[in-house]
Amino acid sequence: MSRPEPRVLQLCHGYDGPFLDCARQYAALFAGTEYKVTTVYLTGAPSAEVEAGSASDEVIFLDYSSREVRGLKLKAIRDIRRILAGRDFKFCIAHRFKPIYISLLACKLPVIGVHHAFGVYGRLSRRLFINCFRQRLLLLAVSNAVRDEMRGHLPGWAPERIETLYNRIDVEAVQAEQVSRETAREALELPQDAWVVGNVGRLHPDKDQATLIRGFARALPQLPAGSLLVIMGSGRLEAELKALAVELGVVASVRFLGQVPQGRRYFKAFDAFVLSSDHEPFGMVLLEAMAAGVPLVCSDCGGGREVVEGVGRLFPWGDAEALACELQSLAKAESQVQPALLRLRETFTDEAVRSRFWGFCRGL
Template identity: 50%
Template sequence: MKKKILQICHGYSPPFGDVARQWARLFDGRECELTTVFLTGKKDDFVANNVGGEVIFFEYSSKDLRGLKRKQVQRIRALHLQNNYDFCVAHRYKSIFVALAISGLKVVGVNHAYGVYDRWLRRVLVMRKKSQLILVGVSNAIRDDIRKALPSFPTEQIQTVYNRINVEAISAAQIDRSSAREFLGVSSDSYVFGTVGRLHPDKDYKTLLSGFARVSEDIPNACLVIIGQGALESQLKSQAETLNISDKVHFLGFVKDAYRYFKAFDSFVLSSDHEPFGMVLLEAMVAGLPIAYSNCGGSPEVVGSLGISFEVNNPEKLSEALLRLYSNQHGVEYDQLNQRVSNYFSDEAVCDVFWGMPALKILLFEG
């Protein structure tokens, strides 16, 4: 008999539309029927086709998900009564809350951020529901953060299931260096340090700009390309002007499917001081880019020994990493990067990890 699986997602804004796709692939070819529910967001055929299986859009607003979420619970309960799901995968806390409100529904709660269980009411809820719940972090860093917040929750029921990437699809979509540079408006003869992410304090672009300023005169043909938008844009541009590097720093704003243009970069830099995982690192690795990354959160788990790490919030150490990238002192080959992604962060690799979790087997057959 086929297993019936329910997946609940808060919404499908990036990267969570692809997160839903990632988890849907875990059930391919395993005698499973998957239903995915997006609590927020209008019906979107592209999202539905990308995820696959039955996809339902509740079309609530984020405001509707405040409080006890009674309407959402009622609708999920009705689905469960109709289909009798074997278990539910719920992404982010509000989805986990809704799923745990359904009597008898076994839940794999996927956590994508730090501090989810810092609130005592959340800790109380998951402790009360621990017999029907596995908590998953998207990196060991997130897993350990959950374990620290919930010391009395069974350790074996708090595990890691990495984010992943469709290696073949991403590789096929990434365009060549010349075309990518033309699209982004980057000079063909520049050495390009690239980074991608919202302009948010967690990304610590302040340190990145300071570190780049330290080496800009030593590398006269170098530029820094930042793809992303956010509230810090004017502040960061002002900092670049103060550092006298505004002519070498290109703020490109939002670029749809930015991973397609990664080959415009000569190397990739991630300066975050708060990084749960780092999907952009996987996309950079598929593009074969040398990488420098701040030594925090999930980044070291993603890159491993194939990148140059530097101390968080340290412009001097970051600048040293930039010089090493520029002088080709990373010693990493394209095949090594792709092999690591395939071995640890492909749909196939993570599928084996997920279904091999002892806690999942206990939940399904004994919970």
């Protein structure tokens, strides 16, 4: 009788937004190994595109409603036990708290819990729960900033049980998707000769596009003639941010593009990319901008600082005057993108983190 294939269960809440690529990132770490990866999405309808993008040997869509992943999640626990039955699963990778909770109760396997946000263990109930399983649990954070917050909330844990594994991209695949500067500007209906500052993200207080607009407005008189601020994204602050652009007298120089499908394809349209968030756990858009060869400006808090520091420009969060100074300086400077591209390949790719990941697995 042949030996069963060793398998890894990857459990994801869903595949919306960046989480499809998060599943791909972890499945890709097993390429060329003996392990087969089964990726399970708790929410989200079956999709051939998602299946292909998951880079997994098997993809299962449970298609739960939001109600079914609240409370005790008994149905999900039963279904995961059914998936595990009869196959040689060695460990589980679970993204975000609910999948971690389900995997810990559904099996006795070692679990790697991946956290993509701040504040997960601010709740006492979650701390009490997670402490019951720390002997077979390794927690990974997408940045040192998230890791350090988790360590603060879980002081009884050994530091090596709460570690950082940066997000990453397939550089060649992302660059192959990105269209030329001229094509990108045509698609976004931007003038070819303008100096363009780009921002991509939800129109939400966490992203702090208000400081971005204020900083751009202050910098504008010293920027090249016809300079534009272009914001991709939608959200509840859209009317408020548009009103701010009117109030500051820069409405003609600020373009709100709304939700742009596959927006990273058009990053070469930008002469600078600004991330102004107050609590960015990581900032995948920074990697996509680096892949496009776009100079970076980022607020100095959260995980974004770890991506940009040494290869881009940082400004104190919420400081519109400091942001204006960085934009003015960048507009006059000769573009230096090679250090950022080198850092991207050395730190934020699957190849760069693979040995670190397997070191964590041996410890688990």
